[in-house]
Amino acid sequence: MIKYIPYLDWLESQYELMYQSLFEVCDINSGSFNIEGIGKVQKYLEKLAKPLNGTISEIKQKPMQVVNSRGRIERINLGNTLIIKKRPEAKLQILLGGHMDTVFPVDSPFQKTEHLENNVVKGPGVADLKGGLILMFKALEVLERSPWAESIGWEVVLNPDEEIGSPGSAEILKACAKRNDLGMIYEPAFPDGNLASDRKGSGNFTVVCRGKAVHAGREFHNGRNAIRAISDFIQLIDDLNGQMDDVTINPGYIQGGGAVNIVPDLAIHKFNVRIARPEDESWVLDRLKSAVSKINKKDGINLELHGHFNRKPKIITDSNQFLFDVVQDCGTDLGMNLSYRPTGGCCDGNNLASAGLPNIDNIGVRGDNIHSDEEFMYPESLVERAKLSALILMKLAYGEIKWNHKRGL
Ligand SMILES: [Zn+2]
Structure with a gap:
């Protein structure tokens, strides 16, 4: 020494x-x-x-690459x-x-x-x-x-x-x-x-949900509400918390809608996932994909999932x-x-x-x-x-x- x-x-x-x-x-x-x-x-x-x-x-x-406020991919x-x-x-x-x-x-x-x-x-x-x-x-x-x-x-x-x-x-x-x-x-x-x-691993994801905008008074039944659909999605993924040790999903950001007399046709949600073991990655991805396809079965609703695990x-x-x-x-x-x-x-x-x-x-x-x-x-x-x-x-x-x-x- x-x-x-x-x-x-x-x-x-x-x-x-x-x-x-x-x-x-x-x-x-x-x-x-x-x-x-x-x-x-x-x-x-x-x-x-x-x-x-x-x-x-x-x-x-x-x-x-980021998803912007219109739900489109932008390069920064x-x-x-x-x-x-x-x-x-x-x-x-x-x-x-x-x-x-x-x-x-x-x-x-x-x-x-x-x-x-x-x-x-x-x-x-x-x-x-x-x-x-x-x-x-x-x-x-x-x-x-x-x-x-x-x-x-x-x-x-x-x-x-x-x-x-x-x-x-x-x-x-x-x-x-x-x-x-x-x-x-x-x-x-x-x-x-x-x-x-x-250290835990981490992934950031964005979900873009598109529906159909119509006047809320004149033809409400023809609209497809993107906010409702994305809320259903958030509920599905938030319910994954507690199902696997040390895996957490944090719904962290939501954006959508505008004038309240219009059925909203766009909603965006961002969330972060933390995992403790490499194999948790596929466990999470499988469940995210099935949540997306469940919501996509709804008539007139389209959900797109972006993002990945950036840190193992x-x-x-x-x-x-x-x-x-x-x-x-x-x-x-x-x-x-x-x-x-x-x-x-x-x-x-x-x-x-x-x-x-x-x-x-x-x-x-x-x-x-x-x-x-x-x-x-x-x-x-x-x-x-x-x-x-x-x-x-x-x-x-x-x-x-x-x-x-x-x-x-
Ligand atoms: Zn630092």
Whole structure:
């Protein structure tokens, strides 16, 4: 352990810089659909990565398909994925990842980063996960300053669309997972510093229901009410809750109708499904399809189902358990008592794991209240967590941790 200490101690001198970067990068709005803002964050991060001397490239992503308010499919452009690589020829390859987007759109009232009296920093993305990116770059800087860096290679992958389920970057992540041996993702740790183990899988679906519009007074009986039909559908799928352990269906959005003297001919419903096991996917899909065909039997009603499971459940494999143990041991060396617990939330760690990459996915800052305008992080966790990542990287590079797990296991 003693040989790593001077390199880890250097991080103390970097606190002010990290703290300043946190404010600068979080004050740039980068809601998932703010391509310009995401581009600015990307440039900012490229600047932070300069001392690492890696090879920088960007990948243009496929547009995202959404169902618009008229029930038609629309394509929405997204930002680019930023990739920074070093020593791709080394035997051991480590993926370090995160996202550049936040859940706060350009017109959100939550735009400013501030230091509160109780010594927390509040701001959009401070925990989820721009704070994590800042410490990730510093941890890599520690590795590069150490004498052992040459024996491992790394690849930083930063996508612009994680908060909307990574629709454009999913394929890129899959390819990255295949060429690396293990992954470290900088989602925030739980507020007590602990880490996530199993994660549920998730799917987002949209149902478009079309009926027939007529005047509600003159020929009501000739109309086909799309709102009634979609309500019947919602009831069918909501009744699936409780039928299978850890599978939940959340009807989350409904739109339809207009003037109340017209029988509505269009209604749209969006819902989210969470599953715990890969096989739950087909259980859910079969039941969704039969609910759709049941409603479609009604005269003059047409229901269309869009969407899919974009994140598979993250199941902890032996390789992943080995990685968890490594992180826990490094934590112990640094005086942190880290433990793991499962969560219903999902992230790109799910995508990478389903492509065969063992990964730890919330090794970023300590913080809480993410996805709300009360999001905060503990600034002292910048150095604390940078040390954790740096120690893992140095131990892997030195060979103190032997990573014998084959790719894709
Ligand atoms: Zn996140």
